[in-house]
Amino acid sequence: MICGVRFCGGCNPRYERGDALEKIRKHFLGRVDFPYAEEDVVYDLLLVIGGCSSCCASHCQYEARGDRVIMWDQSHIEEVINKIESIITDQRREII
Amino acid sequence: MLMTAEQYVESLRKLNTRVYMFGEKIENWVDHPMIRPSINCVAMTYKLAEDPQYADLMTVKSSLTGETINRFAHLHQSTDDLRKKVKMQRLLGQKTASCFQRCVGMDAFNAVFSTTFEIDQKYGTEYHKRFTEYLKFVQKNDLVVDGAMTDPKGDRSKAPSQQEDPDFFLHIVEKRPDGIVVRGAKAHQTGSINSHEHLIMPTIAMTEADKSYAVSFAIESDAEGLFMIYGRQSCDTRKMEEGADIDLGNKNFGGQEALVVFDNVFIPNERVFLCEEWDFAGMMVERFAGYHRQSYGGCKVGVGDVVIGAAALAADYNGANKASHVKDKLIEMTHLNETLYCCGIACSAEGYPTAAGNYQIDLLLANVCKQNITRFPYEIVRLAEDIGGGLMVTMPAEKDFKSDTKVGRNGETIGDICNKYFGGSPVTSTENRMRILRFLENICLGSSAVGYRTESLHGAGSPQAQRIMIARQGNIEAKKELAKVIAGIKE
Numbered sequence: 001m002i003c004g005v006r007f008c009g010g011c012n013p014r015y016e017r018g019d020a021l022e023k024i025r026k027h028f029l030g031r032v033d034f035p036y037a038e039e040d041v042v043y044d045l046l047l048v049i050g051g052c053s054s055c056c057a058s059h060c061q062y063e064a065r066g067d068r069v070i071m072w073d074q075s076h077i078e079e080v081i082n083k084i085e086s087i088i089t090d091q092r093r094e095i096i
Numbered sequence: 097m098l099m100t101a102e103q104y105v106e107s108l109r110k111l112n113t114r115v116y117m118f119g120e121k122i123e124n125w126v127d128h129p130m131i132r133p134s135i136n137c138v139a140m141t142y143k144l145a146e147d148p149q150y151a152d153l154m155t156v157k158s159s160l161t162g163e164t165i166n167r168f169a170h171l172h173q174s175t176d177d178l179r180k181k182v183k184m185q186r187l188l189g190q191k192t193a194s195c196f197q198r199c200v201g202m203d204a205f206n207a208v209f210s211t212t213f214e215i216d217q218k219y220g221t222e223y224h225k226r227f228t229e230y231l232k233f234v235q236k237n238d239l240v241v242d243g244a245m246t247d248p249k250g251d252r253s254k255a256p257s258q259q260e261d262p263d264f265f266l267h268i269v270e271k272r273p274d275g276i277v278v279r280g281a282k283a284h285q286t287g288s289i290n291s292h293e294h295l296i297m298p299t300i301a302m303t304e305a306d307k308s309y310a311v312s313f314a315i316e317s318d319a320e321g322l323f324m325i326y327g328r329q330s331c332d333t334r335k336m337e338e339g340a341d342i343d344l345g346n347k348n349f350g351g352q353e354a355l356v357v358f359d360n361v362f363i364p365n366e367r368v369f370l371c372e373e374w375d376f377a378g379m380m381v382e383r384f385a386g387y388h389r390q391s392y393g394g395c396k397v398g399v400g401d402v403v404i405g406a407a408a409l410a411a412d413y414n415g416a417n418k419a420s421h422v423k424d425k426l427i428e429m430t431h432l433n434e435t436l437y438c439c440g441i442a443c444s445a446e447g448y449p450t451a452a453g454n455y456q457i458d459l460l461l462a463n464v465c466k467q468n469i470t471r472f473p474y475e476i477v478r479l480a481e482d483i484g485g486g487l488m489v490t491m492p493a494e495k496d497f498k499s500d501t502k503v504g505r506n507g508e509t510i511g512d513i514c515n516k517y518f519g520g521s522p523v524t525s526t527e528n529r530m531r532i533l534r535f536l537e538n539i540c541l542g543s544s545a546v547g548y549r550t551e552s553l554h555g556a557g558s559p560q561a562q563r564i565m566i567a568r569q570g571n572i573e574a575k576k577e578l579a580k581v582i583a584g585i586k587e
Contacts, residue, residue: 009153011183011190012401018149036148056180057152 001088003045003069004037006059013051015074021049027081031088037062045069045087047080098155098166099238100146101139108135108290111316114323115289115354122326125289129335131326134352137196138240138290140188141168153184158235159454160228168198169235171209171454178444178455182394186437189398193539195351195547197240197287199395203387204243204295205231206454208312211380212369213452218376223369224452230314230367234293241314242291244282244356245384247299256302256309266296266358267309268371275364276371278311284353286555289324291317294356298370301378310377312370313363321361327353329543342494342531345538351547383456385565388556389466390457393440396469399539399548400433400476406535407480413529414485415521425479432472439465460569463562470559473552477540488533489541491518497530 007017024047025034037046039061046064048057050072059068066087071080099107108126115125125131145154145166158165159173172178181202188196209231212223234241247256250264259265266280278296288294295314302310315322329351334343341347370376408426411417443461450456481488492514499510508516515526538544553559580587 005148007149007152009180009183009187010150011153011187011398056176056183 001032001044001091003032003034003047003084004041004043004062004064005034005047005049006037006057006062008048008050008052008055008057008072010051015051017049017051020071020074020077021047023077024080024084028084032084045084047071047084097236097238098145098164099142101143104139104142104238104240105135107292111292112318113289114318115326116323117326129340130332131289131352133194133335133346133348133350134197134287135290137188137192137194137349137351138198138287140191140349141166141196141198141240142238144187144191150187153180153187156180160232161235163235165235166238168202168240169205169231169238170202171206171231172447173453174455175445175447178390178447178457179441182390182437182440182444185391185394185440186398186401189395190401191398192349193346193399193402193535194349194544195286195395195551197242197290197352199391200243200245200286200388201241201291201295202243203384203391204241204245204297205234206387206456207243207380207384208295208297208369209454210450210452210456211376211383212312213450214379215370215373215376217451219373221373226366227369230369237292239292240287240290241293241295242285242288242317242356243295243297243384244285244288245297245299245381246283246285248281248283248355249299255306256300257305265299265306265309266311268311269308269360271371272362275362276311276313276368277360277362278313278358279360280358282356282358284327285324285356286351286353286551288317288354288356289326289352293317294322297380297384298377300381302374304374306377307372307374310370310372310374312368312380314367314369315361315363319361321359322356323359324354324356327355329546331538331542335543340494342497342527342534345534345536345542346544350543351551353546382459382565385557385561386457386459386462389462389469389562390440390443392469392552392556393436393443393462393465396473396548396552397433397437397440400429400436400473403476403480403536403539403548404429404433406532406539407483409532410480410484410488410529410536413520413524413532414483415523416483422483425483429476429479432476436465436468436472439468459565463565463569466556467559467562467566469552470562473548477545477549480536481540484533484536487518488537491530491533494530497527 042063045066046068048059048070055072115122144150156167156170212227216224247265250259256265263280268276269279270277297312411422443457446458447455497514501510519526520529
């Protein structure tokens with residue numbers, strides 16, 4: 001599975017956005033790739049990482065077959081992991 | 097095509113820009129210790145554009161070509177673009193604690209773009225087409241452009257055409273079939289030496305008598321007849337001291353201003369965007385000033401973030417961080433800084449499209465933003481000095497802290513003595529305490545105070561300029577009517 005990543009611009013982030021991505025990346029090591037999102041690529045998922053509640057990152061320009069998972073707080077890391085896990089599980093069910 | 101930070105620095109070496117300092121020509125100005133920190137600041141605008149963690153603010157799709165460009169070369173297409181401009185400036189202020197110099201060009205692009213459109217509508221000229229082509233060239237090559245407005249101005253009580261010396265305002269001295277020749281100067285130009293190009297605008301609204309002063313054009317920084325004289329900053333020669341580090345406060349970054357002199361410089365027609373249409377000089381000035389007053393609601397806030405952080409660290413290192421008055425001062429600094437940010441965001445959110453299609457900020461709110469900028473950074477540094485303590489200006493030099501000259505009865509060195517007596521809380525080393533206090537000294541009254549204090553006061557127009565605009569935009573008559581209705585006055 002490939003999950004494109006888009007960060008907000010980081011003008012006043014309330015947590016280390018890069019560290020958050022690393023934690024998520026580490027959890028899904030070998031199962032999900034997390035490249036930085038590019039246009040003209042279709043991703044399975046898109047992860048948008050904002051630094052505060054305004055979460056102003058632009059992401060409409062990127063294509064994803066599945067959900068756009070959006071986070072803007074350190075406390076969301078667990079939620080994001082659970083969300084991606086459930087998407088993986090659902091995909092497996094579909095294949096079976 | 098986006099340049100890397102390294103490519104930007106190398107591109108400066110290819111220019112033949114004439115730079116003078118301390119009465120002499122500086123041949124290798126790119127590596128000069130007094131100039132290089134300001135180049136590093138501009139380089140940061142390229143470096144962050146390469147980083148996915150900052151690209152959402154630093155890059156954008158060009159409205160002219162559809163290509164990805166640095167936001168500093170962008171024409172704002174929405175209020176979201178205007179807000180992201182402010183956020184980008186806050187980010188760069190945080191990363192440099194200095195003026196990063198590239199905003200004047202961005203603000204000039206947007207002002208000249210919309211004004212030339214309206215000049216062409218009235219006079220049937222082709223300035224807008226010329227400027228659009230020029231901007232495509234800038235975007236394609238990812239250039240730094242100094243948006244240059246401020247003339248030396250001579251006797252402030254007189255119009256350009258009434259000055260004793262006609263060169264006190266930059267003016268057209270000759271019109272040729274293929275272009276114009278200009279003479280004069282632009283004063284205290286931020287980042288001029290670090291710019292590939294200059295985009296010149298008039299400095300005030302004009303009358304017909306001043307029409308030869310109503311001129312806007314673009315020119316290469318190393319054009320024939322153009323040269324720059326570097327502006328001094330408080331404590332600037334500390335940067336020339338061998339091995340200087342801690343005493344500089346901010347070793348890697350700094351601002352830059354220069355006098356840019358036009359000694360009969362030829363400008364080809366395709367780079368002329370205003371030529372004697374005096375009735376549009378005021379519009380160009382007002383629009384540029386509006387954008388630039390918005391800009392300060394981003395850049396100075398970013399620097400303020402670093403100042404607040406430094407004051408909080410100084411409190412930690414002094415062992416004063418638990419004192420209630422120190423906590424309250426940090427709250428006050430934050431309140432002042434975020435108020436400035438509110439102003440920057442508000443004037444952006446209330447922006448509107450010009451006839452040319454790019455977005456202009458709300459003028460009243462942008463002027464309120466800048467008026468606050470003329471005050472709040474002064475209070476922020478006052479509080480920072482209060483928290484930091486007098487040591488930031490009485491401490492011995494870095495060389496003393498590192499000296500092994502024996503001075504004590506038991507063989508203690510000057511370094512031993514300094515490190516002993518200037519130690520603070522055990523949470524950190526004496527050196528770290530010295531570093532943060534030197535940073536505060538630099539930003540409060542050293543070379544960086546040029547950018548954080550005096551530039552906040554006079555940059556983008558002195559306080560009275562904003563008060564004039566606030567008076568014009570303040571809608572007092574409508575407010576009187578509101579009061580009459582509430583008070584039951586019928587007249």
